[in-house]
Amino acid sequence: MSWSEFFAMGGYGVYVWGSYGVAALLMVLEVLWVKRRRRTILRRLGRINQMGAVKVEHEAET
Amino acid sequence: MSTAGINWFKYSSPATFYPLAGRMIPWFAALAVVSAVAGLYLGFFVAPPDYQQGDAYRIMFIHVPAAWMSMFIYVVMAGYAALGLIFNTRLSAMMASALAPTGAMFTFLALWTGALWGKPMWGTWWVWDARLTSELILLFLYIGYMSLEAAIDDPRRASRASGLLAIVGVVNVPIIYYSVQWWNTLHQGASISFDKAPTMAATMLAALLVMTFACWMYAIAIVLMRVRNIILERERHSEWVMGVLEEEK
Numbered sequence: 166m167s168w169s170e171f172f173a174m175g176g177y178g179v180y181v182w183g184s185y186g187v188a189a190l191l192m193v194l195e196v197l198w199v200k201r202r203r204r205t206i207l208r209r210l211g212r213i214n215q216m217g218a219v220k221v222e223h224e225a226e227t
Numbered sequence: 228m229s230t231a232g233i234n235w236f237k238y239s240s241p242a243t244f245y246p247l248a249g250r251m252i253p254w255f256a257a258l259a260v261v262s263a264v265a266g267l268y269l270g271f272f273v274a275p276p277d278y279q280q281g282d283a284y285r286i287m288f289i290h291v292p293a294a295w296m297s298m299f300i301y302v303v304m305a306g307y308a309a310l311g312l313i314f315n316t317r318l319s320a321m322m323a324s325a326l327a328p329t330g331a332m333f334t335f336l337a338l339w340t341g342a343l344w345g346k347p348m349w350g351t352w353w354v355w356d357a358r359l360t361s362e363l364i365l366l367f368l369y370i371g372y373m374s375l376e377a378a379i380d381d382p383r384r385a386s387r388a389s390g391l392l393a394i395v396g397v398v399n400v401p402i403i404y405y406s407v408q409w410w411n412t413l414h415q416g417a418s419i420s421f422d423k424a425p426t427m428a429a430t431m432l433a434a435l436l437v438m439t440f441a442c443w444m445y446a447i448a449i450v451l452m453r454v455r456n457i458i459l460e461r462e463r464h465s466e467w468v469m470g471v472l473e474e475e476k
Contacts, residue, residue: 175276177283180347184286184340188293191332192445199452206459207475213463214472 239318241458242467248451255451259444266437274430286344287431292439294337296446297365298400300330304372305397308390318454320386321461323393324376325454329446331369337362349413357406358414361399368396382461 174181270288277284304326311319341359342352353359372389379385402409407416427435462468 171271174285175282177281177347180283180343181285184289184343187339188289188336191336192449195329195332195449196452199449199456202456203452203459206456207472210459210463210468210472211475214469 239316241318241321241462242465244318245455245458245467245471248455252448252451255444255448259441259448262437262441262444266434266441269430269434269437274434275428280348283344283347286340288434288438290337290340290344291435292442293333293340294362295439296442297330297334297337297362298403300326300333300446301365301368301393301400302397304330305393308386308393311386312390312394317461318458320382320390321454321457322450323390324386325450325457327369327373327376328453329449331366331373333442333446334362334366334369338366354413356412356414357410358403358412361403361406364399365396365403368392368399372396 172178172182266288270285274285276282304323307319307323307326310316311323338359341362345354346352372393375392376385376389379388404417406412407414459468459471
């Protein structure tokens with residue numbers, strides 16, 4: 166069986182690869198979204214943390 | 228039987244679950260990748276073409292696992308929601324909320340791959356038959372759950388309201404599962420049932436089961452990743468989260 170025959174899937178290529186392509190795409194996107202969300206949260210919490218630390222220093226000085 | 232010495236509630240605390248989940252993620256992710264490669268190999272290179280459907284039936288290896296996952300994740304989500312409502316444990320509500328997007332994704336995939344399978348086999352992308360319609364309702368339940376949770380500002384009230392919706396919606400799952408028996412549908416019957424021997428070739432069955440395992444592992448990995456995000460967000464005022472931030476630097 167040749168590769169072009171394999172990708173043709175007996176004439177059902179569009180349906181078969183349309184199914185697996187979208188499945189793979191959605192799973193990759195979901196992972197990327199969750200990872201991006203994690204970076205955003207860590208950045209934001211990091212800022213809040215820093216602000217808190219600065220505030221504590223100020224309070225110690227005065 | 229003695230359970231002394233083991234504190235079963237230890238891991239229901241977000242602070243202890245967070246690092247545990249972090250350690251588990253790479254294992255589930257690796258298992259997902261390895262089993263997906265094995266399942267695709269079995270499904271595309273080992274399993275023979277179907278005598279009626281040719282190669283189009285190979286859509287089954289993603290369609291059936293996606294449909295199973297869509298129902299199973301919903302039941303697990305409702306279970307966590309119920310635990311959260313009954314015992315008021317924070318982690319249960321967080322788990323329910325982390326499961327919803329992945330469940331919705333698998334529900335959409337089941338519908339999408341079903342449409343792409345239905346077109347060449349039935350001659351139509353969509354019919355309003357019992358199986359397809361109840362699966363579409365499942366997608367709306369997931370979306371409703373997520374919207375309701377997002378619409379309420381107070382996280383505790385949000386989990387209570389959306390949790391209740393999740394629990395009520397569980398009635399839809401047996402309707403989906405038995406729809407092909409209860410009503411005359413265009414959709415074929417169950418591929419595998421508990422009381423009958425499988426009717427498909429052994430290699431097809433193997434590919435289907437390995438792909439299902441891969442979807443399982445993927446779902447566990449991504450849900451653990453998401454629940455860690457939710458834990459960080461909701462527990463951001465606690466001291467241990469500040470400790471985590473120090474480690475991440």
